[in-house]
Structure formats: C-alpha cells, structure tokens
Amino acid sequence: MDSMQTLISSITIAKPWGIDIPNYFWFTGSSAAAFIISSFAHVFGWKKYKPIAGISLLMAFVLLVAAPLNLIDDLRQPGRILNFFLYGWENFPTSPMKWGVLLLLAYPILIFFEAQALYRPYFVRKAKKSGFLGKIFYTVMTFGRTDLSPEALARDHRLGFVLGAIGIPLALAVHGYTGYILGAVHANVMWHTPLMPIIFLASAMVSGTGLLILLIPFFQRFLSDRHKVDTDMVATLATLLAWFIVADLVMRFLWLTFSLTFADGEKYALYSYFRLHFMDTLLIDYLLCLFIPLIIGFTRLKHIPVVVYFGGLVTAVGVWIFRWNTVIGGQTIPRTTPGFLRYLPPVTGQDSIVSMLANWGVLIALICLVLLIFPWDEEMIDCYKGAEHGQQ
Amino acid sequence: MGKENSRRSFLKTGLASTGLALLASSKANAFSLKNPGRDARDARYIGQKGKHFVMVLDLRKCIGCQACTSVCKVENQVPSGQYRTFVTETEVGVFPQVRKAFLPQLCNHCENPACVPVCPTGATFKREDGIVVVDNTVCWGCGYCISACPYDKRYFNKKTKTADKCNFCAQRVDKGLMPACVETCIGGARVFGDINDKHSEVARLLANFPTTVLKKAQGTRPQVFYINLDNRVTELFDTTQDLDDMVKAEQGFEREWMKVREEAINNG
Ligand code: SF4
Ligand code: SF4
Numbered sequence: 001m002d003s004m005q006t007l008i009s010s011i012t013i014a015k016p017w018g019i020d021i022p023n024y025f026w027f028t029g030s031s032a033a034a035f036i037i038s039s040f041a042h043v044f045g046w047k048k049y050k051p052i053a054g055i056s057l058l059m060a061f062v063l064l065v066a067a068p069l070n071l072i073d074d075l076r077q078p079g080r081i082l083n084f085f086l087y088g089w090e091n092f093p094t095s096p097m098k099w100g101v102l103l104l105l106a107y108p109i110l111i112f113f114e115a116q117a118l119y120r121p122y123f124v125r126k127a128k129k130s131g132f133l134g135k136i137f138y139t140v141m142t143f144g145r146t147d148l149s150p151e152a153l154a155r156d157h158r159l160g161f162v163l164g165a166i167g168i169p170l171a172l173a174v175h176g177y178t179g180y181i182l183g184a185v186h187a188n189v190m191w192h193t194p195l196m197p198i199i200f201l202a203s204a205m206v207s208g209t210g211l212l213i214l215l216i217p218f219f220q221r222f223l224s225d226r227h228k229v230d231t232d233m234v235a236t237l238a239t240l241l242a243w244f245i246v247a248d249l250v251m252r253f254l255w256l257t258f259s260l261t262f263a264d265g266e267k268y269a270l271y272s273y274f275r276l277h278f279m280d281t282l283l284i285d286y287l288l289c290l291f292i293p294l295i296i297g298f299t300r301l302k303h304i305p306v307v308v309y310f311g312g313l314v315t316a317v318g319v320w321i322f323r324w325n326t327v328i329g330g331q332t333i334p335r336t337t338p339g340f341l342r343y344l345p346p347v348t349g350q351d352s353i354v355s356m357l358a359n360w361g362v363l364i365a366l367i368c369l370v371l372l373i374f375p376w377d378e379e380m381i382d383c384y385k386g387a388e389h390g391q392q
Numbered sequence: 393m394g395k396e397n398s399r400r401s402f403l404k405t406g407l408a409s410t411g412l413a414l415l416a417s418s419k420a421n422a423f424s425l426k427n428p429g430r431d432a433r434d435a436r437y438i439g440q441k442g443k444h445f446v447m448v449l450d451l452r453k454c455i456g457c458q459a460c461t462s463v464c465k466v467e468n469q470v471p472s473g474q475y476r477t478f479v480t481e482t483e484v485g486v487f488p489q490v491r492k493a494f495l496p497q498l499c500n501h502c503e504n505p506a507c508v509p510v511c512p513t514g515a516t517f518k519r520e521d522g523i524v525v526v527d528n529t530v531c532w533g534c535g536y537c538i539s540a541c542p543y544d545k546r547y548f549n550k551k552t553k554t555a556d557k558c559n560f561c562a563q564r565v566d567k568g569l570m571p572a573c574v575e576t577c578i579g580g581a582r583v584f585g586d587i588n589d590k591h592s593e594v595a596r597l598l599a600n601f602p603t604t605v606l607k608k609a610q611g612t613r614p615q616v617f618y619i620n621l622d623n624r625v626t627e628l629f630d631t632t633q634d635l636d637d638m639v640k641a642e643q644g645f646e647r648e649w650m651k652v653r654e655e656a657i658n659n660g
Contacts, residue, residue: 005624008492010480013547016535076533076553080513083532088514090425097512097536186610187506187542264609268630335544336497336606337480338628 007338015331017074019345022323023356024070025178026207027363028104029200029319031063032175033208035111035167037240042114042164048236051383052216054118055376059215061111062366064174066359068104073355096180103174110170114163115374116143117156122375124148141373175204182326189266190273190330195255202248207319209241210293213312215367217305224377226384235302238311242297245290245315269333276340277329285325289318427514427530436566437527439519443586444615445560446522447571448597449496451620453579456481456494460573460582467561467572471550476558477573484624493625496582498573499524499545499558500606500614507537507546516555521586522615523562528554542610560584 034056040046041053072078084101092098124146127138145152179197186192193199216237217229260267260274274281293311301307332341346352370376424430429437461478470476477498484493501524508516508524515531518524526537526546531554538546538555549556561571565584569575574584585592597603603617606626 004484004486005628006483007628008481008483011475011478013474013538013544016538016548071534074534076535076548077531078533080530080532083513083515083530086422087424087427087530088512089423091509091511091514094509095512095536097510097534101512181536184510185506185540187540265630331539334629335542336629337544338630 010337012334012337012341015341015343017327017331018343018351019324019328019353019356020070020074020351020359022320022327023359024067024074025175025200025323025327026320027063027067027070027359028178029175029204029323030208030211030316031060031067032171032201033205033244034063034212035060035171036205037209037212039164039168039171042118042160043168047387051230051380051387052212052233052237054115054374054379054383055216055219056212057111057115057118058370058374058376059212059367060171061108061115062363062370064104064108064111066363066366069359069362070356073359074351094184096177096184100174100177100181103170103177107167107170107174110163110167114160114167116141117159117163119374119376119379120145120156121148121153122378126375172201176201182330187335188330189259189263189269189333190326193255193259195251195258199248199251199255202244202251203319203322205244206241206248206290207316209237209244210312210315210319213237213241213308214316217309219371219376220380223371224380226377226381229305230384231303231305234305234308238293238297238302238308240297241311241315242294245294245297249290249294273329273333273340277325281325285318285322289314289321424514426517427527429527429530430514430517436562437517437519437525439521439523439562440566440586441520442588443521444588445501445565445584446587446594446598446615446617447498447501447560447574448583448594448603448617448619450581450583450597450601451494451496451618451622453581454479454494454496455579455581456492457578459576459578460496463572463576464558467564468559469551470556474547474550474556476545476556480625480628482625482628484622493622495621495625496573497543497545497606498616499541499560500543500612500616501558501560503613503615504611506540506542506610506612510536510540512536519562523560523565524557525559525562526555526557528552528556531555542607542612543614 037049038053038056038060040049042057072081075081084098088095088098120142123138123141125148127135127142127146130138139146176197179200182188182191182200183193183196213234217234220226221229260270263270293315296302296307296311328343332343334341345356348354427437456479458479461475464470464477465475468476477496480495480497482493482495483490485491501518501522503522505518505524508518511517512534513530513532515528516524516526516537528549533548533554535548535555538548541557546555546557548554561569561573564571571582571584574582583593583597585594587595587598589595597619598617601619603619604621605614605617607614607629
C-alpha cells in the first residue's frame, strides 16, 4: 500500500427527495401504461382490448389526478406554487420540471375529454332515466350534446380516436419527462444516462399492466353486473405484461452494461452500490418481480388467474421498488464525502410513509368516484355483447 | 384653500397611489422570464457589474481550525446542524509518514452552474459579478438544484424552507467587505476578490501558482480554486463503501484488535 487516506471528519448535506418521489413516478408511469392499453382499442382498433379500454382510460385518469399531490407534498414551500407559473421561464429549455407541470395539466384534461366522448351516449341515456338531480348532472356530463343518431355516435368515435392519438405521445411524455428529470442530473452517476426516460417508460408499462391485472378482474367480479372475470382477458394481459417485461429487461440490460462496464471512472461508485445491494436487487427486483411474471406470461400458467394476479402484484410492487432504488438509491451515492448515505422515510409529517399512504387513500377515493360517475359497467357489458355478436 | 379642496386632493392622491400600488403589484405578479428582483434590476440581484468574484484556497495555509465554518453560521444565520461551508479533515500517508490534509469546501460559484438551469422558478441565478444566489422569497423548495449540484453544496434551510447555499456573503461584499470566512481565516488560506482586477490578490495567486478545481469533469467550471490540493484527498470522494464496514470487512480490524489485545494480556 503506497498511500492511505483516512477521513477524520466531514459533513455532507441531506438529500432533497424522499418517498413521495418514487411514489409519484410510479403513479404517472402506471397512468401512462393504462392510457396506452386503452389506446390499443381506441386508436389502433384492436378489438380484443375493447372491453377494458374504457376502464383503463378511467384508471389512467385517476392515477394522474392523484399523482401530482405527491409533488405538492414534496415541496418545502407548497404555498408558492404560483411562482412556478409566473417566474423562471428562461429555464424552460433546460428544466424538465418546467415541462412536467405543463404536461401534468394538459394530460388529465385530455383524458377527461376522451372519456367524455366515450361515455356520452351512456350519459344521454342515464339522463333520460334519472330523477331530477341525476338528470341535471348527466346532462351536464353530455356537454349539451344529447343526439344519439349514428352520425353523432360516429362523431364521438372520431373524437375519441383523435384525442387518443394525441394522448399517446402525451402519455409517453408525461412519464418520459420524469426520466428526463433524473437523466439530466449529471452529478448523479446512477441517473445520468440518456436511456433513463426509456427505462422509465418500459418499467412503467410493466407496473401499469400489473396494476390493471389486479384491478380489472376485481371490478368485473365484484362491482360489475357481469359478476364474472374474463379469464381470457386476464391471460391476454399476462402475455402483454410478459412482452413489456422483455422490453424493460432489454432497457435495463443496455443501461447496466454501459454504465457498469464501459463508463468512465464514475462506474466504480455504481460498482460498489450494486455490490452492496447485489442480493436484494437480483432476487427481488429481477428474479421475483420480473422473471417469474415473465415465465407466467409466456407459459400455460397464464390461464390460471390466481397465478396471473400474483404476477401482476409482484410486478407492480417490483417496479415501485425499482423507482425507489433509482431515486433514493441514486441519492445515497456520495459526492464529496466518503461512504453511502442512508435514508429512512419518516413515519409522519411531510414526505413520510403516512403521507404516501394518504395519497393511496386519495387514489382509492378517486377510483370509487369515477366508477360511480362513469357508466363503465354498461359500456363494458355492451362491448362483450358486441364481441359475442361479432363472433356469431 | 378650503376644506373641500384638501379632501378632494387627499382622495385624488389616495386613489392615484392605490392605483399605482395595484399596477405595481400586478406587474410584480406578471409572467417573467427571470424573477421579480432581477426584472426590477435590484442591485442585490444584479451584483457589481464588471467584476468577477472568485475565491482561492491556499491549502498550504489551512490548519483545519473550522473558524470559517463557525463564522459562516453566525454571519448567515445558518440553522443548527446545517452548513454552507466546512472543512473536511483527513489523514494521508502511512505511519510514520502521516500528515493531516484539510479541504475547505463551499459553493464553487460555477461559471457554468449545474444548479441554475434546472430551477423551475428562476429563484436561483448567477449575478453579473459571478455570484450564484438563491432568492428565498421565490424558491418553492422543489430541491432540483440540490440534486443537480455535483458538489453537494446546497441544502434545504430548516428555517426558510428553501434551497440555501454559500453566497460569498454577497450582503457584505456589496458593502465593500470581505466574506466572513475570508475575514476570519487564521492562516490566510481563504483569499477572495475580483479576478478582473489584475492587481487583486486572487489574480496574483492565479497567475503565479498552479491551481486546480474540484470535479473538473463535471464541466461546471468552478470559480473556487485550490492551491496544493492533494489528489489523495479528492480520491476519498470516490470511496463509496461504508467506511466502518469497509474497515471491518476488508481489513478485519476488529479481529486484529482482539488479537493484539489477547497477545498483550498473554504477555502480561
Ligand atoms: S457548486 Fe453547486 S451550488 Fe455552487 S454554483 Fe456550482 S453547481 Fe451551483
Ligand atoms: S429548490 Fe428553489 S432554488 Fe432550487 S431548483 Fe427548486 S425552486 Fe429553484
């Protein structure tokens, strides 16, 4: 040993982003995925996905309405939100955060209008059947267009198509920008890769599909008049999930091979990070949460719903852990003082476990609300009927 | 002049001033590429035109006394447990050839700062004299700049709940004083001044000594220059292993220690 350095004392700062941020990324990602899956039917016209397109769209909407609350909770001065809109526009080209908030505003509005176009005929019928208050409410939801002629329906359809088509890049952007937020930070070895937006998108498709695999059968079995789960659909989603996992694995493979093998001196920090977390990353993130659902989706296991639900659950959880490992793990890598930093989220207060759970509570409340307002059930049953007629 | 008249004029001035105040406040709230302070060309936001402030840290003279660390906390009312500047203390070499090495660290007031372009509110910016500052009345506390600084020189101030960092004591510099840390530095290791002034001490030091900056590869072009910076000290930055664990795992220190103790006991 020709030299030895020993640190006697040093100080480093506390990192700014806590548990809210991985949670936020997970929400927007899953929303983007649900939107893309709904577009399979609305834009690409894939009949197979038609029955779940409406409910997926609604899930995309609620996830994205709940997501920004994480950001507000993360702000140290949430009362100054206006400053974001008023000042600092010269940083627009270089601050992905600036793009994000605009996307976060535009995207839910677009989904809402698309859902309105999809459900308008049902609102019209409901308005006719309901009592006084219901009539007013549903008439408002039709935006005054009560025409049910084939031309009017075709117009709805076209509008849905156009909004869906605009929505696809918007959905990709609303999640892709979060990858930019991290990727733009060249000070962080783990984040700084141009692949980050694509890695985030790929894993978002995985978590969103996983979430739908859990939610849709639940809605069909317990909340719909149909009372039974469409097991074919479950199998279809399982295979779709498996393909998304393939894409995700390819992205992560590219990322890790380059940043661990071919990168410059900073790769050593990543080495030691992954050495420290080797077992949990490999076993939990890859083996349990990606490879097992991959096998389920590509084998006959996909026809056993319970197994698929398990696959959906572990991928959804696994991607959440991946978001955590990226955001929090990336921040634990030190910059000017030796040794990894540690972070444990506080139990209560701002940016805490309780605030994250509260956000989930808001999500569940919103899900209940849209399920009550939008006639998703009737539309879904109609789609199934249509599909059966089509086969005859 | 009758009573009537004076009342009218009072009303008039009142109305006019209210109108003006409204106009001004609506103007302050209008959309801005930058932020209200910069738009108003407030001297605190513009800085001293034509000057470019830098700091030179002559490590040959630093004795690690942390006087700068403490005076900074007092001058800038930095909350307890938080620091704008501090001195890292290390030991380099192998016994008996060991020496202490100190590394005073502060915001580098980068020429190409990583923290400024990511700020979504325009709260943080570079003054025309090179000092990078945060307007804590505008910052909404998103922490993006804190994540972006490669030197970890920003933090959330517990009191103001906004991003905070060294501002070269701009409040003092604008009055012609030196930053508090420079003023208090016992060894004279901290030198501050305008690099555009060829007769300043910083210009002289930079002209006569080889200097280096931290993390050059980040491309931020730091404006805090070090004389006699030992590479071995900055190498410590890349030591990512948990130090305790590293010592225990890789060198088996604990076992060694037990062995030595046992031997000592056995040997009486
Ligand atoms: S050292 Fe960090 S905080 Fe200071 S100007 Fe450079 S990037 Fe910004
Ligand atoms: S924490 Fe404040 S100064 Fe930093 S980027 Fe956010 S708004 Fe700007």
